[in-house]
Amino acid sequence: MKHTISVLLQNKPGVLSRVTGLFSGRGFNIESLCVAETLDPGVSCLTLVTRGPDPIIEQITKQLHKLIDVIKVVDISESDYVEREMVLIRVKAEANTRAEVLRVIDIFRGKVVDVSPKSYAVEITGPRSKIKAVIDILKPIGIQEIVRTGTIAMARAKKF
Amino acid sequence: MKVTGAQAIIKCLKEQGVEVIFGFPGGAVIDLYDELEKSDITHVLVRHEQAAVHAADAYGRVKGDVGVALVTSGPGATNTVTGIASAYMDSIPLVVFTGQVPTALIGNDAFQEVDIVGITRPCTKHNYLVKDANELVSIIREAFYIARTGRPGPVLIDLPKDVVNSKINFEEPTPIKMQTYRPTYEPHPGQIAKACKEILKAKKPVVYAGGGVIASNSNEDLTELATKLNMPVTMTLMGLGGFPGTHKLSMGMLGMHGTYYANMAVSQCDLLIAIGARFDDRVTGKIAAFAPYAKIIHVDIDPTSISKNVKVDIPIVADCKHALIAMNRWFDVQEDFKEKEQEEKTSPWIDEINDWKRKHPLGYVEEGDIIKPQYVVQKLHELTNGDAIISTEVGQNQMWAAQFYHFNLPRHFLTSGGLGVMGYGFPAAIGAQMAAPGRTIIDIAGDGSLQMNIQELATARQYKCPVKVAILNNNFLGMVRQWQELFYDKRYAATGLEVAPDFVKVAQAYGAVGLRATKVSEVVPVIKEALATDNTVFMDFVIAREEGVYPMVPAGKATTEMLLV
Numbered sequence: 001m002k003h004t005i006s007v008l009l010q011n012k013p014g015v016l017s018r019v020t021g022l023f024s025g026r027g028f029n030i031e032s033l034c035v036a037e038t039l040d041p042g043v044s045c046l047t048l049v050t051r052g053p054d055p056i057i058e059q060i061t062k063q064l065h066k067l068i069d070v071i072k073v074v075d076i077s078e079s080d081y082v083e084r085e086m087v088l089i090r091v092k093a094e095a096n097t098r099a100e101v102l103r104v105i106d107i108f109r110g111k112v113v114d115v116s117p118k119s120y121a122v123e124i125t126g127p128r129s130k131i132k133a134v135i136d137i138l139k140p141i142g143i144q145e146i147v148r149t150g151t152i153a154m155a156r157a158k159k160f
Numbered sequence: 161m162k163v164t165g166a167q168a169i170i171k172c173l174k175e176q177g178v179e180v181i182f183g184f185p186g187g188a189v190i191d192l193y194d195e196l197e198k199s200d201i202t203h204v205l206v207r208h209e210q211a212a213v214h215a216a217d218a219y220g221r222v223k224g225d226v227g228v229a230l231v232t233s234g235p236g237a238t239n240t241v242t243g244i245a246s247a248y249m250d251s252i253p254l255v256v257f258t259g260q261v262p263t264a265l266i267g268n269d270a271f272q273e274v275d276i277v278g279i280t281r282p283c284t285k286h287n288y289l290v291k292d293a294n295e296l297v298s299i300i301r302e303a304f305y306i307a308r309t310g311r312p313g314p315v316l317i318d319l320p321k322d323v324v325n326s327k328i329n330f331e332e333p334t335p336i337k338m339q340t341y342r343p344t345y346e347p348h349p350g351q352i353a354k355a356c357k358e359i360l361k362a363k364k365p366v367v368y369a370g371g372g373v374i375a376s377n378s379n380e381d382l383t384e385l386a387t388k389l390n391m392p393v394t395m396t397l398m399g400l401g402g403f404p405g406t407h408k409l410s411m412g413m414l415g416m417h418g419t420y421y422a423n424m425a426v427s428q429c430d431l432l433i434a435i436g437a438r439f440d441d442r443v444t445g446k447i448a449a450f451a452p453y454a455k456i457i458h459v460d461i462d463p464t465s466i467s468k469n470v471k472v473d474i475p476i477v478a479d480c481k482h483a484l485i486a487m488n489r490w491f492d493v494q495e496d497f498k499e500k501e502q503e504e505k506t507s508p509w510i511d512e513i514n515d516w517k518r519k520h521p522l523g524y525v526e527e528g529d530i531i532k533p534q535y536v537v538q539k540l541h542e543l544t545n546g547d548a549i550i551s552t553e554v555g556q557n558q559m560w561a562a563q564f565y566h567f568n569l570p571r572h573f574l575t576s577g578g579l580g581v582m583g584y585g586f587p588a589a590i591g592a593q594m595a596a597p598g599r600t601i602i603d604i605a606g607d608g609s610l611q612m613n614i615q616e617l618a619t620a621r622q623y624k625c626p627v628k629v630a631i632l633n634n635n636f637l638g639m640v641r642q643w644q645e646l647f648y649d650k651r652y653a654a655t656g657l658e659v660a661p662d663f664v665k666v667a668q669a670y671g672a673v674g675l676r677a678t679k680v681s682e683v684v685p686v687i688k689e690a691l692a693t694d695n696t697v698f699m700d701f702v703i704a705r706e707e708g709v710y711p712m713v714p715a716g717k718a719t720t721e722m723l724l725v
């Protein structure tokens with residue numbers, strides 16, 4: 001099962017390698033990992049996506065929690081949450097496909113961020129499923145370069 | 161108050177109650193050594209940095225406090241890694257100081273620069289590179305706090321040379337409060353009640369005690385619980401001494417080289433009460449066949465230990481001592497709990513275990529004049545009244561020591577359990593002797609392992625440590641040979657030690673005493689002479705070369721599939 005885990009950690013040198021070292025050393029897998037400062041510059045938020053049976057996920061959260069620099073670990077996929085990923089794609093756009101590419105980007109509410117005579121670079125944001133869909137559609141047209149951020153996620157606020 | 165970094169480090173050590181440290185100098189720590197020399201802290205100059213860490217580890221175990229080691233940068237630091245990893249696996253509190261090149265040179269491949277913080281990240285509880293001298297004091301205090309609290313472990317502090325030489329403000333200590341590190345000591349009362357009710361229901365309970373009992377000093381509380389409830393107790397290698405080995409409820413060690421009765425009892429029990437143990441593969445054998453009929457209660461201060469290898473029914477995250485006290489109290493206030501009735505309830509089970517004990521006791525076959533290693537350990541036990549502090553190397557020697565020296569007290573058995581480091585025992589004996597000057601300290605050694613840190617003879621002599629080394633000399637890397645005998649058609653690949661030193665002469669070369677026994681009748685006189693000698697002694701016991709350790713559960717097999725003597 002896929003799990004999205006949000007980790008608050010102290011923004012100190014070497015912290016990230018404590019986290020990644022934990023995963024490589026214990027053979028846990030990481031599908032994506034995203035990290036940046038929070039409002040408090042002393043604290044970073046790390047979102048990681050991993051996959052595994054429940055006992056492994058339990059170990060992952062406990063082991064993360066055991067790291068001295070880790071403040072909080074939440075498996076946000078246990079409740080309702082929103083996830084987003086951003087992708088930059090340079091797609092081939094020659095005379096016969098330029099219009100088609102723009103149409104696709106428009107459908108996915110993407111933006112063109114760079115233009116050249118033979119390509120567009122586009123920016124698309126959304127959950128992983130949407131990113132996958134857009135890639136699948138653009139692939140036959142010709143993807144020249146692709147850069148993804150990895151998933152970030154946030155638990156939804158209680159509705160009542 | 162303005163002090164230098166070096167002075168601040170010494171002040172911090174004093175503040176932490178450090179009396180002895182183990183180390184080896186070099187350019188990066190020369191300033192710190194200069195300051196150390198002026199203090200009243202005893203520095204033990206080892207002959208290899210690995211030994212400094214093992215000695216500090218043993219010193220800490222015997223004292224029940226944090227051991228401290230100090231080494232230089234680069235090779236000094238890398239030489240500590242085995243010792244640190246061993247302490248990490250065995251949850252031993254240590255603070256290791258390593259020198260580092262000046263901050264301005266870090267990352268430049270400077271002379272004797274190594275990223276020791278990077279190297280030791282996976283084998284320390286936590287580690288620090290002190291980049292800002294103003295953080296030095298708070299880091300040292302935090303390091304000791306982390307090392308000794310919660311599940312104890314080694315902490316490394318890397319000290320760039322300019323930090324040690326800087327002028328800083330020394331502030332008096334304030335209580336340590338860490339936002340991100342708060343170990344749970346108190347058990348959840350609901351979980352305690354659940355566990356105790358389960359204990360009352362059980363007809364065939366087994367207590368499985370590990371190193372956590374020793375780390376938390378809860379051996380008496382454990383004994384109280386086991387006797388109150390009339391429950392048999394088995395211990396892991398790290399747990400030996402956590403419950404008296406000669407007690408009638410003791411089943412000795414379990415697992416790969418555990419006793420027949422301990423392994424049988426675990427395989428038949430209806431309740432397994434794990435206390436400060438971690439279900440290591442050497443204990444469980446094939447997981448699916450481990451305690452198959454049992455509900456499992458697991459007390460551990462480290463949540464990651466719980467349900468890691470074996471699914472636990474009643475987890476209790478707590479310090480073993482707090483949990484055991486809470487359980488004992490729960491039974492004390494239970495009005496309808498009668499010890500007599502409880503005793504009757506479990507006595508058929510105890511009888512069953514006693515039958516197993518009679519059927520397959522620990523033993524060995526005598527072979528005339530040839531010295532059997534088990535006999536040597538038995539005699540060591542006898543002639544020291546069972547209260548020597550024993551360290552071991554790794555291999556058969558370690559298992560024979562565990563099986564035949566029936567430890568009655570905690571902190572009397574020093575062994576590299578989790579990592580299994582050959583070369584641990586001799587420096588550990590020196591560390592133990594520094595912690596307990598008047599006590600008898602014996603390293604039960606293999607001839608192979610001893611050679612991994614034999615240079616420490618010089619240290620033992622220099623600091624007048626009259627440690628005794630009982631070499632169970634089979635001229636083999638015996639434990640590996642035993643596996644080859646059993647599972648590789650006796651192809652003894654690289655396990656024969658074709659060239660061996662004359663251990664008696666080696667001892668003598670260092671001004672220590674060397675004794676040798678080649679037949680059974682010489683064993684007792686040699687031990688007696690060694691014990692009466694106020695000097696470091698090597699006892700070279702030339703033993704049956706192909707003796708094996710039994711019982712043995714082949715790796716990956718169920719623990720009931722034991723090969724017996």
Ligand SMILES: Cc1ncc(C[n+]2csc(CCOP(=O)(O)OP(=O)(O)O)c2C)c(N)n1
Nearest residue numbers: 555556557580582606607608609637638639
């Ligand atoms: C540093 C290290 N290297 C290798 C091993 C693997 N090993 C485990 S036991 C053993 C044999 C030990 O031989 P010896 O010290 O003579 O003891 P014996 O088993 O004969 O009592 C070896 C090589 C180890 N545990 N530690």
